[in-house]
Amino acid sequence: MRLCERTSTRFRRRGESRFTSQRPLTDAPPPHHSQSALPAAIATFTQLGRLVMAQNRLTALPAEIGCLLSLKVLDLRGNALRTLPEEIGGLVKLEKLLLAQNELRALPTSVRRSPLALRPRWRRP
DSSP: OOTTOOOOOOOOOTTOOTTSOOOOOOBOOOOOSOOSOOOGGGGGOTTOOEEEOTTSOOOOOOGGGGGOTTOOEEEOTTSOOOOOOGGGGGOTTOOEEEOOSSOOSOOOHHHHTSOTTOOOBOOOO
Protein backbone atom coordinates (compact mmCIF):
# COMPACT_ATOMS: atom_id res chain seq x y z
CA MET A 1 0.00 0.00 0.00
CA ARG A 2 1.32 3.43 -0.93
CA LEU A 3 1.93 6.00 1.79
CA CYS A 4 -1.20 8.04 1.02
CA GLU A 5 -3.53 5.39 -0.36
CA ARG A 6 -7.11 6.19 0.58
CA THR A 7 -9.17 3.48 2.29
CA SER A 8 -11.49 5.38 4.63
CA THR A 9 -12.52 8.95 5.34
CA ARG A 10 -14.47 8.88 8.58
CA PHE A 11 -14.65 7.61 12.13
CA ARG A 12 -17.72 5.71 13.22
CA ARG A 13 -19.28 7.00 16.42
CA ARG A 14 -20.22 4.61 19.20
CA GLY A 15 -23.54 2.94 18.41
CA GLU A 16 -23.58 4.27 14.85
CA SER A 17 -24.30 1.82 12.08
CA ARG A 18 -21.67 1.49 9.40
CA PHE A 19 -24.44 2.05 6.85
CA THR A 20 -25.21 5.62 7.91
CA SER A 21 -24.24 8.71 5.94
CA GLN A 22 -20.73 8.47 4.56
CA ARG A 23 -19.78 12.13 4.96
CA PRO A 24 -16.02 12.66 4.97
CA LEU A 25 -14.35 13.33 8.29
CA THR A 26 -13.19 16.94 8.43
CA ASP A 27 -12.62 17.45 12.16
CA ALA A 28 -11.11 14.78 14.41
CA PRO A 29 -12.43 14.68 17.98
CA PRO A 30 -9.75 15.32 20.60
CA PRO A 31 -8.37 12.17 22.21
CA HIS A 32 -8.50 11.50 25.91
CA HIS A 33 -4.92 12.58 26.70
CA SER A 34 -3.54 9.07 26.55
CA GLN A 35 -2.27 8.72 22.99
CA SER A 36 1.40 7.85 22.80
CA ALA A 37 1.44 7.36 19.02
CA LEU A 38 -0.52 8.53 16.03
CA PRO A 39 -1.27 5.53 13.80
CA ALA A 40 -0.05 5.46 10.21
CA ALA A 41 -3.70 4.87 9.25
CA ILE A 42 -4.20 8.62 9.77
CA ALA A 43 -3.24 8.86 6.08
CA THR A 44 -6.69 7.58 5.13
CA PHE A 45 -8.42 10.73 6.44
CA THR A 46 -7.45 12.87 3.47
CA GLN A 47 -10.24 15.43 3.98
CA LEU A 48 -9.40 16.09 7.61
CA GLY A 49 -9.24 19.87 8.17
CA ARG A 50 -8.36 20.02 11.88
CA LEU A 51 -6.45 17.56 14.03
CA VAL A 52 -6.09 18.20 17.77
CA MET A 53 -3.60 15.95 19.53
CA ALA A 54 -2.72 18.39 22.33
CA GLN A 55 -1.80 17.20 25.81
CA ASN A 56 -0.97 13.61 24.90
CA ARG A 57 2.24 11.62 25.13
CA LEU A 58 3.28 11.73 21.49
CA THR A 59 7.00 11.32 20.94
CA ALA A 60 6.93 11.19 17.12
CA LEU A 61 4.57 11.56 14.17
CA PRO A 62 4.32 9.10 11.29
CA ALA A 63 5.44 10.22 7.84
CA GLU A 64 1.84 9.57 6.76
CA ILE A 65 0.87 12.88 8.38
CA GLY A 66 1.94 14.36 5.04
CA CYS A 67 -1.08 12.71 3.37
CA LEU A 68 -3.53 15.05 5.14
CA LEU A 69 -3.55 17.56 2.31
CA SER A 70 -6.74 19.30 3.52
CA LEU A 71 -5.36 19.92 7.00
CA LYS A 72 -5.58 23.57 8.08
CA VAL A 73 -4.95 23.24 11.84
CA LEU A 74 -2.58 20.81 13.53
CA ASP A 75 -2.50 21.20 17.31
CA LEU A 76 0.34 19.21 18.89
CA ARG A 77 0.86 21.31 22.03
CA GLY A 78 1.87 19.63 25.27
CA ASN A 79 3.42 16.42 23.96
CA ALA A 80 6.94 15.00 24.05
CA LEU A 81 7.80 15.50 20.37
CA ARG A 82 11.53 15.68 19.68
CA THR A 83 11.35 15.79 15.89
CA LEU A 84 8.81 16.28 13.12
CA PRO A 85 8.77 14.37 9.83
CA GLU A 86 9.88 16.25 6.70
CA GLU A 87 6.49 15.37 5.15
CA ILE A 88 4.77 17.89 7.41
CA GLY A 89 6.15 20.65 5.20
CA GLY A 90 4.06 19.35 2.31
CA LEU A 91 0.78 20.26 4.02
CA VAL A 92 0.03 23.11 1.65
CA LYS A 93 -3.23 24.20 3.31
CA LEU A 94 -1.82 24.23 6.84
CA GLU A 95 -2.45 27.59 8.50
CA LYS A 96 -1.75 26.78 12.16
CA LEU A 97 0.91 24.45 13.47
CA LEU A 98 0.79 24.62 17.27
CA LEU A 99 3.89 23.08 18.85
CA ALA A 100 4.38 24.73 22.27
CA GLN A 101 5.42 22.58 25.23
CA ASN A 102 7.27 19.90 23.27
CA GLU A 103 10.91 18.85 23.25
CA LEU A 104 11.66 20.09 19.73
CA ARG A 105 15.19 21.30 19.05
CA ALA A 106 14.61 22.38 15.44
CA LEU A 107 12.02 22.33 12.69
CA PRO A 108 12.42 20.25 9.53
CA THR A 109 13.80 22.07 6.50
CA SER A 110 10.49 21.53 4.70
CA VAL A 111 8.66 23.50 7.41
CA ARG A 112 11.19 26.31 7.47
CA ARG A 113 10.78 26.71 3.68
CA SER A 114 6.98 26.53 3.69
CA PRO A 115 4.74 29.44 2.61
CA LEU A 116 4.43 32.50 4.82
CA ALA A 117 0.87 31.48 5.76
CA LEU A 118 2.41 28.74 7.89
CA ARG A 119 3.62 30.29 11.12
CA PRO A 120 4.86 27.61 13.52
CA ARG A 121 4.27 28.46 17.16
CA TRP A 122 6.73 26.73 19.38
CA ARG A 123 9.10 27.41 22.22
CA ARG A 124 12.28 25.70 23.18
CA PRO A 125 11.93 23.87 26.51
